[in-house]
Amino acid sequence: MNSAPLTPKQRERILRAATSAPSKHNTQPWWFRWDGDDLEVHIDPDRMLVFGDPHAREAHIACGAAVFAARLGYASLNLGTEVEPFPDDDRPSFVARVRVTTAAPDPRFETLYWSLPSRRTNRAPFKDAAIPPLVLEYLRDAARDEGTWLRVIEQEPAYERLLTLIREATGLEEEHLREERAHWVDAPDATHRSDGIPARSLGPLPHSPTGAVRDLAVGRDVTGREAIAFEAHPTIAVLESRGDGPVDWLVTGQALLRVLVTGTRYGVAASFANQALENADMRDEVASEAKHYGNAQMVLRLGMGVDVPPTPRRALSDVVAPKDEG
Numbered sequence: 046m047n048s049a050p051l052t053p054k055q056r057e058r059i060l061r062a063a064t065s066a067p068s069k070h071n072t073q074p075w076w077f078r079w080d081g082d083d084l085e086v087h088i089d090p091d092r093m094l095v096f097g098d099p100h101a102r103e104a105h106i107a108c109g110a111a112v113f114a115a116r117l118g119y120a121s122l123n124l125g126t127e128v129e130p131f132p133d134d135d136r137p138s139f140v141a142r143v144r145v146t147t148a149a150p151d152p153r154f155e156t157l158y159w160s161l162p163s164r165r166t167n168r169a170p171f172k173d174a175a176i177p178p179l180v181l182e183y184l185r186d187a188a189r190d191e192g193t194w195l196r197v198i199e200q201e202p203a204y205e206r207l208l209t210l211i212r213e214a215t216g217l218e219e220e221h222l223r224e225e226r227a228h229w230v231d232a233p234d235a236t237h238r239s240d241g242i243p244a245r246s247l248g249p250l251p252h253s254p255t256g257a258v259r260d261l262a263v264g265r266d267v268t269g270r271e272a273i274a275f276e277a278h279p280t281i282a283v284l285e286s287r288g289d290g291p292v293d294w295l296v297t298g299q300a301l302l303r304v305l306v307t308g309t310r311y312g313v314a315a316s317f318a319n320q321a322l323e324n325a326d327m328r329d330e331v332a333s334e335a336k337h338y339g340n341a342q343m344v345l346r347l348g349m350g351v352d353v354p355p356t357p358r359r360a361l362s363d364v365v366a367p368k369d370e371g
């Protein structure tokens with residue numbers, strides 16, 4: 046292991062990895078601070094979705110994903126890390142410290158690091174080819190290795206029941222949620238923004254919506270968006286955690302990114318259909334299908350993907366606190 050302090054270029058590499066993480070509506074609800082070579086990951090209260098994520102569950106998941114991505118960045122520099130969740134009671138925004146250890150990094154992390162830049166949330170149709178069973182097993186392993194459970198829903202009636210719940214949740218969505226989303230999704234100032242989801246990342250509309258593909262601009266007209274055929278039978282999976290508090294959400298985020306980049310490595314793309322999890326009663330129903338941990342955190346649509354464009358990210362200078370802040 047390398048014992049010299051990190052150079053500015055190495056720090057940049059770790060931060061670029063961390064900020065490539067997915068976040069709901071691309072809010073990027075995080076900021077970072079260096080403490081020596083350790084990275085502090087903070088949740089940003091100004092980037093919370095008051096209606097869409099009232100308990101900050103999904104913001105914590107995003108920060109967890111940033112934590113895992115940062116660990117991959119360290120591993121690419123041959124540095125092992127460990128994660129200390131909520132290390133300081135006096136600073137509640139401080140969700141995790143990624144601490145450099147003397148141990149070698151997990152040998153699998155470096156390969157995963159190289160998949161980070163090509164990971165995307167992919168709302169385009171997938172190829173009509175099944176995910177190879179061995180690759181699905183790798184995805185389950187990735188979730189398990191981070192202390193969560195990826196429940197792939199293959200059997201009826203559970204498959205159709207989940208899709209029905211998602212469709213119902215879409216129908217019940219209240220107007221204030223859609224209004225809040227409109228600040229982030231295809232927003233009027235999207236071309237000047239370094240956050241949010243631009244129209245080009247919304248994907249086309251499915252000819253016959255099943256619920257598996259979420260239309261983030263539902264109820265709005267987006268110019269140039271066509272309706273086309275999607276894959277007939279996407280793989281649907283639910284990521285479950287052991288508990289359902291902030292520490293579990295952070296764990297879920299780490300697992301989520303591990304699952305996603307493992308998929309990227311094998312050509313598996315993902316998008317999400319979390320509508321039913323945003324409604325407390327329906328979330329319980331999704332969880333009641335859960336045979337393992339029972340806390341449903343994310344609903345994933347998985348398949349063999351084609352390339353789609355990236356979403357923007359804020360400049361690193363906007364997400365790193367100066368030394369004396371925090």
Ligand SMILES: Cc1cc2nc3c(=O)[nH]c(=O)nc-3n(C[C@H](O)[C@H](O)[C@H](O)COP(=O)(O)O)c2cc1C
Nearest residue numbers: 067068069070071103106165166259317318319356
């Ligand atoms: C906690 C969480 C919830 C998300 N929920 C959805 C969702 O329900 N539907 C969707 O299409 N994308 C969802 N996303 C994906 C984000 O929109 C996406 O990560 C963000 O726009 C950045 O794009 P990227 O993943 O391509 O980097 C979610 C991401 C996270 C981390």
